[in-house]
Amino acid sequence: MPPEHDQRESVQSAYKRTKLSLTEVCLLILTVLAVFYTLSVASQIVLPFVLALVINLLLVGPMRVLSHRLRVPKPLAALVLMLGLAGVISAIGIAISVPAAGWISRAPEGLPALQAQLAVLREPLDAITNAYTHIQIILSGGNADPSSALAPGAGGDGLRRLGTTVFDHTRLLIGQLLTMLLMLFFLLTEGDSLLRRFVEIMPTFADKRRAVRIASQIERNVSLYLATITIMNLLVGVFNLVQCWLVGMPNPLLWGVLAFLLNYIPIIGPLTGVVIYFFVGLFTFPSLFQSFAAPTIYLCIHMLEGEVITPMLLAKRFTLNPVLVMASLMFWDWLWGISGAFLSVPMLAVFKIICDHVEQLTPIGHILGGPVRPTTLRTLGRDYGAMDFGNNEDA
Known part of the structure; x- marks a missing residue:
């Protein structure tokens, strides 16, 4: 009997054993909503911890090489890795900030050329602008003044508000970064002992084995995913740097680094990069x-990297349903912004691994898995015979 069929049988048996009553379903929904509300409200403290956990999975391999094979003390090894990470982040920031500042300063000079090239869209855009102005007037009862936004004092107030917002966000970002680095240091140095203590409190030997299997599989699969996409993103950045240099775009290093960073965010990141390049x-x-x-x-x-090479490298260990990947991406981007979009796939993978090893959650883990073969409505009808999908192949 094929392994896929055995897996379906075990999932179906687990589903039969874990049927919930209406009261339990309602309590579960309320619990999930409460957890998500807490994650949203406490994002300033929860998000750095989650980022530290994910980065720890990326650095745990080099950490063990330094501490176990080279006999470097754990605090010193963690400090070396964090300094290396800080150096990489600083290099990326320098590579982006200086050319980006130059582009921003030259943007007003390039506006006439941009208007000339987009002259074909001028009339449709003017029509949309006029329609929007009329809608504003209608919704405000005919008392709206479209030129009120251009009043003399509006610009100064807007600049002051912008400066305050930038300062607040910068302070918040620095605080979260320091919290993340502090948490990452202790995870690198004491993460193994924390896991050992957690396993020791498990009541039975089977529970201990399950906890060890979950932890090892999360570490292996998520670290493999992060290392693979980091290498592939680096290659994407290098190839885009070369192609920008060949086509004659200025500051090719800036656009190569930008492509490297945007490729960490599935689907939305590369599409944003295409628009920026245009x-x-x-x-x-x-x-x-x-x-x-x-x-x-x-x-x-x-397309070559995301649809061919990376899936081929990760297919054996890391398969997730593309629909749920996109849903996870949009949800965490809405909840936590860009950081949430970066963390969406690793968190979905961790959730699937936990579901695969907890009997009550195995049906959810099965749903989260990626497709193993092409499936259509006719294929489902032939496999299960429960519905008549018609005789037409296109049905």
Whole structure:
């Protein structure tokens, strides 16, 4: 009997044994909503901890090489890895900040060229703007003044508010970064002892084995995923750097580093990169046709990496349903912003591993798994015979 069939049988038996009453389902829904509300309210303290846990999974391999094989003391090994991580982050920040500041300062000079290239869209955009202004007037009862936003005092107040917002966000970001680094240091140095203590309190030997299996599989699969996508993202950044240099875009290092960072966010990140490349091309090249060269090559590189190479490397150990990956991405991006989008896939993978090893949750783990073969409605009807999907192949 094939392993896939055995897995389906075990999932079905677990589903039969764990049927919940209506009261239990309602309590479960309320608990999930309470957990998500807590994660949203306490994001300033929870998010650094989750980031530290995920980065710890990426660094746990080098940490064991330094501490176990090279006999480096754990605090010193953790400090070396964190200094290396800080150096990489600083290098990325320098590679982005200086050219980006130059682009921002030159943006007003390039606006006439951008308007000339987008002249074909001027009339539709004017029509949309006028329609929006009329809607504002209608909704406000005819008392709206479209020019009120351009009053003399509005600009100064807006700049002050912008400065305050930037300062507050910068202070919050620095605080979260320090919290994450502190938590990461203790996870690297004392994470194994914490896991050992957790296993020791398990009541039975079977529970101890299950806890060890869950922890080892999370560490192996998530660290493999993070290491693989980091290497692939680095290659994507290098190839985009080369193609930007070949097509004549200025500051190719900036756009290569940007492609490297955006590729950590599935789907949305690369699409954002394509849009950015297109607008940079509009500022750089004299014709609209030339502006499409860099984003088209960027899209081809992403399709080759995201649809062929990376799935081939991760297929044996890391398969998740693409629909649920996209849903997880949108949900965590809404809850925690860019950091949530970066953490969406690792957290979904951790949740699937836990579900696969807890009997009551195995049906959920089965749903989260990726497709193992092409499936259509007709295939499902042939496999289970429960519904008539019609005789037409296209049904």
